Amino acid sequence: MTSRKRSPHDFIFKEELGHGSYSTVFKAIDKRSPNKIYAIKVCSKKHIIKEAKVKYVTIEKNTMNLLAQKNHPGIIKLYYTFHDEENLYFVLDFAPGGELLCLLHRMGTFNELWTRHFTVQLVDALEFIHSHGIIHRDLKPENVLLDKDGRLMITDFGAASTIDSSLSDNSTRCNSDSNSINDNQSCASFVGTAEYVSPELLLYNQCGYCSDIWALGCMIYQFLQGQPPFRGENELKTFEKIVALDYPWGPNKRLNNTTSPVNPLAINLVRKILVIEINERIPLAMIKKHPYFAKIDWNDKVKIWRGIWQNPQGQLLQQSPGVPSSSPQHVLPIRQLHVIDTPARNIQITKQKRKKPTKISSTTSSIVVWRKRLGISTGKDDLGTVPSTAPAIIVPNDSNISTATVTHLSSNSASPASSQPIQVQTKRTQPTTPNRIPPKVLVNSANIRNKPTPRQKAIVPTSPAPSAPPAPSAPPAPPAPPAPPAPPAHPAPPAASAPSTLSAPPATLAPLAALAPSSIQSPLPAPSAPSTKAKQLDVVTTLDVKNMIDPSILKQDYVFIYGIPYEAEGPAMSLNSYNEIDNDLITSLVTKHKEELKSPRMFLQLLTLKKNGMLSYRNAVLEDRDNQGIIDHQMANIEDTDLSMYDFEFNELSRKGFLILEKYKNKLWFISLPSYSILSKIPFNVEKSLAINNNENWVDCFFRARQLLEEKQILDKISNVSFDSKASNETVSPSPTSKKDHTPSVSNGVTPPAYNAKYGRQNNVKQETFSRIATTGKDKSSVNSAFAVVHPKVLSGNITNRTTRKTNVGSPNSAPSANTYSNNIMPISGNRSTNLTNNKHTPLLSKRQNLPTHSSSSPTVRSQIKSAGQRQPTPSPPLSPMEFSAVKEKYSVPSNMVISSSRYEVLHTLNNSQTNFDREIASRGASAAFKSLQKNKKKK
Numbered sequence: 001m002t003s004r005k006r007s008p009h010d011f012i013f014k015e016e017l018g019h020g021s022y023s024t025v026f027k028a029i030d031k032r033s034p035n036k037i038y039a040i041k042v043c044s045k046k047h048i049i050k051e052a053k054v055k056y057v058t059i060e061k062n063t064m065n066l067l068a069q070k071n072h073p074g075i076i077k078l079y080y081t082f083h084d085e086e087n088l089y090f091v092l093d094f095a096p097g098g099e100l101l102c103l104l105h106r107m108g109t110f111n112e113l114w115t116r117h118f119t120v121q122l123v124d125a126l127e128f129i130h131s132h133g134i135i136h137r138d139l140k141p142e143n144v145l146l147d148k149d150g151r152l153m154i155t156d157f158g159a160a161s162t163i164d165s166s167l168s169d170n171s172t173r174c175n176s177d178s179n180s181i182n183d184n185q186s187c188a189s190f191v192g193t194a195e196y197v198s199p200e201l202l203l204y205n206q207c208g209y210c211s212d213i214w215a216l217g218c219m220i221y222q223f224l225q226g227q228p229p230f231r232g233e234n235e236l237k238t239f240e241k242i243v244a245l246d247y248p249w250g251p252n253k254r255l256n257n258t259t260s261p262v263n264p265l266a267i268n269l270v271r272k273i274l275v276i277e278i279n280e281r282i283p284l285a286m287i288k289k290h291p292y293f294a295k296i297d298w299n300d301k302v303k304i305w306r307g308i309w310q311n312p313q314g315q316l317l318q319q320s321p322g323v324p325s326s327s328p329q330h331v332l333p334i335r336q337l338h339v340i341d342t343p344a345r346n347i348q349i350t351k352q353k354r355k356k357p358t359k360i361s362s363t364t365s366s367i368v369v370w371r372k373r374l375g376i377s378t379g380k381d382d383l384g385t386v387p388s389t390a391p392a393i394i395v396p397n398d399s400n401i402s403t404a405t406v407t408h409l410s411s412n413s414a415s416p417a418s419s420q421p422i423q424v425q426t427k428r429t430q431p432t433t434p435n436r437i438p439p440k441v442l443v444n445s446a447n448i449r450n451k452p453t454p455r456q457k458a459i460v461p462t463s464p465a466p467s468a469p470p471a472p473s474a475p476p477a478p479p480a481p482p483a484p485p486a487p488p489a490h491p492a493p494p495a496a497s498a499p500s501t502l503s504a505p506p507a508t509l510a511p512l513a514a515l516a517p518s519s520i521q522s523p524l525p526a527p528s529a530p531s532t533k534a535k536q537l538d539v540v541t542t543l544d545v546k547n548m549i550d551p552s553i554l555k556q557d558y559v560f561i562y563g564i565p566y567e568a569e570g571p572a573m574s575l576n577s578y579n580e581i582d583n584d585l586i587t588s589l590v591t592k593h594k595e596e597l598k599s600p601r602m603f604l605q606l607l608t609l610k611k612n613g614m615l616s617y618r619n620a621v622l623e624d625r626d627n628q629g630i631i632d633h634q635m636a637n638i639e640d641t642d643l644s645m646y647d648f649e650f651n652e653l654s655r656k657g658f659l660i661l662e663k664y665k666n667k668l669w670f671i672s673l674p675s676y677s678i679l680s681k682i683p684f685n686v687e688k689s690l691a692i693n694n695n696e697n698w699v700d701c702f703f704r705a706r707q708l709l710e711e712k713q714i715l716d717k718i719s720n721v722s723f724d725s726k727a728s729n730e731t732v733s734p735s736p737t738s739k740k741d742h743t744p745s746v747s748n749g750v751t752p753p754a755y756n757a758k759y760g761r762q763n764n765v766k767q768e769t770f771s772r773i774a775t776t777g778k779d780k781s782s783v784n785s786a787f788a789v790v791h792p793k794v795l796s797g798n799i800t801n802r803t804t805r806k807t808n809v810g811s812p813n814s815a816p817s818a819n820t821y822s823n824n825i826m827p828i829s830g831n832r833s834t835n836l837t838n839n840k841h842t843p844l845l846s847k848r849q850n851l852p853t854h855s856s857s858s859p860t861v862r863s864q865i866k867s868a869g870q871r872q873p874t875p876s877p878p879l880s881p882m883e884f885s886a887v888k889e890k891y892s893v894p895s896n897m898v899i900s901s902s903r904y905e906v907l908h909t910l911n912n913s914q915t916n917f918d919r920e921i922a923s924r925g926a927s928a929a930f931k932s933l934q935k936n937k938k939k940k
C-alpha cells in the first residue's frame with residue numbers, strides 16, 4: 001500500500017456503485033493519473049458509530065491492508081485510506097463487472113466450464129487468504145466481484161477474522177490435510193450470512209478455514225443449481241437444513257429452460273465439502289487434487305487467472321472427466337458478456353430471481369434463538385440459560401434420515417453442553433424428490449390460489465344471483481394449460497418453474513450418473529414412488545392449473561382509471577435532468593386534477609396485464625351485465641420505452657393505492673385501486689372473480705412483465721450464439737475508461753453505452769429494461785421518503801426497493817433484486833403520500849437517502865459526491881457531426897450484444913439527434929411539458 005498521503009480532493013467522484021450497511025461506494029477517478037479508476041468506499045463516521053460498526057470497519061481495513069501487501073488477482077486491493085471530519089475513505093480496486101451473484105442470476109446457473117473456472121479462482125484466492133491467517137467468514141457470491149475481464153475478486157472483509165499464528169503455522173493452515181479450527185472469541189462470534197453459515201458456527205460457536213470451505217461448497221452448489229443449498233423459509237429453518245445437510249440436487253437448469261446434467265464429479269466435490277464433521281470436510285489442499293480439477297495446473301497462475309470471457313474454449317476450461325462431450329455447453333461469447341462490463345448493465349433478470357440472503361446481524365439473535373430452541377448451549381456468546389444436556393436436533397421423519405454423531409470439537413468447555421457429543425439426525429443422502437418444489441412455492445401456491453385474499457373476499461357477494469350468466473369475459477380454461485411459469489422474480493430451483501415435473505426424477509441425470517466413476521456415489525436416489533407430500537403437491541398444482549383463467553395473464557384486477565390528456569410541448573431537456581423535473585410534473589398534475597381524482601368513479605374497469613407486456617382494460621360493469629363480449633381497450637405495452645410508472649400511496653378516504661402510468665404525448669393514466677368497502681358495494685356480480693394475482697402489487701407485476709420480456713430477449717440471444725474462436729477474436733467493446741474520453745453527455749459519470757443502431761432497431765431488440773433505483777436505504781426512515789420513478793427513457797428511471805440491502809443509486813448495475821419485486825415486492829407504495837386534501841405535496845421523488853455526509857469535505861468534493869449521488873444534471877458537451885460519427889463507430893457493438901436501457905438511451909439519442917446532440921434528447925414528451933411548467937412557475 002502506498003504511504004503517500006491522499007485525500008478526497010485527489011479524486012473525482014463519479015456515480016455511486018452501491019452501498020452496504022455502513023458505506024456507500026463510488027466510482028472515482030484519480031486526478032493525478034486520470035487513467036486510474038477506483039472504487040472509493042465512503043463510510044460516514046457518524047453512521048458507523050451510531051450503528052456500532054466501528055469494529056467491522058477496523059477489521060476490514062486491517063485485513064485488507066494486510067492482504068494488499070501482496071498482490072493477488074483474486075482479492076480487491078486496498079490502495080489508500082484517509083478520512084476527513086465526516087467520513088472514512090477506502091480507495092479500492094474498481095470491479096466493473098459487478099457482483100458474481102448478478103452474473104449468476106442473469107444466467108440462472110453456470111455451466112460446467114464456468115463453474116469450474118470460478119471455483120478454481122475461488123480456491124486459489126481462498127488459499128491466499130488463508131495463507132495469511134485470515135478467515136473471510138462471509139464468503140458468498142455477493143461478496144465476489146468481477147473485474148473487466150470477468151476475473152473474480154473477493155471483497156468485503158468486514159467479517160474477517162485472523163487465526164492466532166500460534167495455533168497453526170502456514171503449512172497447516174491450508175496446505176495440510178487438516179482444517180484448523182479457531183475458537184477464540186473474535187472468531188467465534190456470529191457473523192456471516194444465514195445461507196452460507198457453517199454448521200460448526202451454528203453448533204459450537206466455532207469457525208476456521210473450514211468454515212470458508214463450507215461457504216465455498218455452498219457457492220459451487222449455487223453455481224450449478226442457481227441457488228444456495230440451504231434455504232429455509234426463515235433463518236431458523238435455514239439453520240435446521242444446514243445441520244441436517246438437507247439439500248436437493250437437480251439438473252443444471254438454464255434460464256431458457258434447457259437442462260443439462262450436473263457433472264457427478266462436481267456433485268462429489270460438493271458432497272465432500274458439505275460435511276458436518278470438520279475433520280471429514282475436505283481441506284483446500286485436497287480440493288485441488290480432486291478429480292473435478294484433474295486438468296487444472298494449479299501452478300499456472302496466468303491460466304487460472306484468465307478472465308472468464310478471455311478464456312478460449314478448451315484451454316483452462318477443458319471438458320472435464322465425467323461429462324459426456326455431447327452435453328450442451330452454453331457459453332456466452334465474449335461480447336455478449338461485455339454488457340456487464342459497462343456501467344450500463346441494468347438488466348434485471350437476476351436479482352429478481354432470488355430471495356435475498358439474510359445477513360446474520362451482529363446481534364446474532366437468530367442463532368441464539370435457534371440454539372435456544374434446540375437446547376444447544378451457545379457457549380460464551382449465549383446470553384440465555386444453558387441446558388445441562390444437548391438434545392438431538394429434530395428433523396422431520398424421512399426415510400432418508402440417518403443418524404450421525406457430531407462430536408464437539410472444542411477444547412473449550414465453557415458450557416456443560418460443549419463436552420457432550422451432539423446427536424444430529426442428518427440427511428446424508430439426497431432427498432427422494434430431487435426436483436421437489438420448495439415448500440415456499442407450495443405455500444404460496446396453496447395460499448394464493450385457494451384462499452381468497454381479503455380483496456377477493458370483499459368482491460364475492462354474500463348471495464350471488466343464481467341466474468347470473470357466466471362471465472363472458474372469462475376465457476375458457478385451456479384443456480391442458482401449462483402450469484404458470486415461476487415468476488422470474490423467484491429463485492429458480494429446478495422444479496419451481498416447472499411444476500409439471502414435480503414428481504418426475506430428472507431423467508437427464510440418469511445416463512450421466514452411469515458414467516460416473518464407480519468410486520463416486522451417484523447423486524441420484526433410486527427412483528421411488530412419489531411421497532405423499534409430492535402427491536399433495538401434484539394435486540395442488542393440478543388444482544392451480546384448473547383454476548387458471550388465462551395463463552398468459554400476469555395480473556388482472558378491478559380498478560378505477562382516469563385518463564388525463566396532457567400536452568407535451570416546449571423544448572426538450574437532457575435525460576439527466578428529467579428525473580427531478582418529472583417528479584414535479586407529476587405532482588403538479590395530480591394537484592391540478594385532484595378534484596377529479598378524488599371523486600369516485602361510477603364504473604370499475606378490469607385492468608389486465610399480460611405476460612407479453614400488454615396492458616388493457618375493459619368495462620367490467622357492461623360486460624358483466626350485458627354479456628356483450630369482451631372489449632379490451634389497449635392502453636400500453638409495458639415494454640414501451642415511452643412508458644413510465646409511478647406508484648404512491650393515495651391514502652385518501654376510500655382510496656387504497658394509486659398508480660400512474662404515463663404515456664408520452666398522449667395521456668397520463670391514473671389508476672386507482674378501489675378499497676374493500678367500495679368493492680363490496682359494487683352492485684354487479686363479480687363473483688366469477690376475474691381478478692388474477694390480485695394480492696400482488698401492480699407495479700411489481702409490471703416489473704415482472706418487463707423482466708419476462710428481458711429474459712426472453714436474452715435467452716433468444718444466448719440460444720443464437722456459439723462460442724467459437726471467431727467470436728472471441730472480434731472486437732471487444734472499449735473499456736469504461738476509454739469510453740469516457742469520448743463520452744457525450746456524461747452526467748454522474750454514466751458513460752454512454754455502446755450501441756448498434758442496426759441491430760437494436762432492425763432486429764427489434766427491446767432495448768429498454770429496468771430502471772435504476774432512485775432512492776432507498778437499509779433503514780426504514782430513508783425508505784419511507786423514497787419514491788420511485790420508473791422511466792425507461794431516463795436511464796431507465798428509478799425503482800425504490802425497500803427490501804434490498806444494497807442499492808446502487810445512479811448506477812445501472814444497481815438493478816435491484818428481481819426477487820424483491822416479486823416476493824417482497826411493493827417497492828414503493830405506502831411511503832409516498834400525496835396529500836391531496838391538504839393540498840400539500842410531498843415530493844414524489846425523494847432525494848437519495850443514506851448517503852454519507854460530506855459536509856466537512858471540500859466544497860468540490862462535496863459537490864462531486866453530491867452530484868454523483870443525487871444525479872444532478874451536468875451540461876452535455878455538444879458533438880459535431882464528425883465527433884458524433886466517431887463516437888458512434890467507437891461504440892458500435894456486435895450484433896449479439898444485449899442492449900440495456902442505458903444503451904438504448906444513447907442509441908436512441910444518437911439516432912434521433914445527430915446534429916443537436918445536446919438539445920434533441922430522447923425524452924421529449926413529459927420533460928418538455930415540464931419545462932413549460934417550470935416556466936410557468938417562474939412567471940408566477
Ligand SMILES: Nc1ncnc2c1ncn2[C@@H]1O[C@H](COP(=O)(O)OP(=O)(O)OP(=O)(O)O)[C@@H](O)[C@H]1O
Nearest residue numbers: 017018019020021022023025039092093094095156
Ligand atoms: N471495488 C468495488 N468495485 C465495484 N463495485 C463495488 C466495489 N466495492 C463495492 N462495490 C459495490 O458496492 C456495493 C456495496 O459494497 P460494500 O462493500 O460497501 O457493501 P457490502 O460489503 O456489500 O455490504 P455490507 O458490508 O454491509 O455487507 C457492493 O455490493 C458492490 O456492488
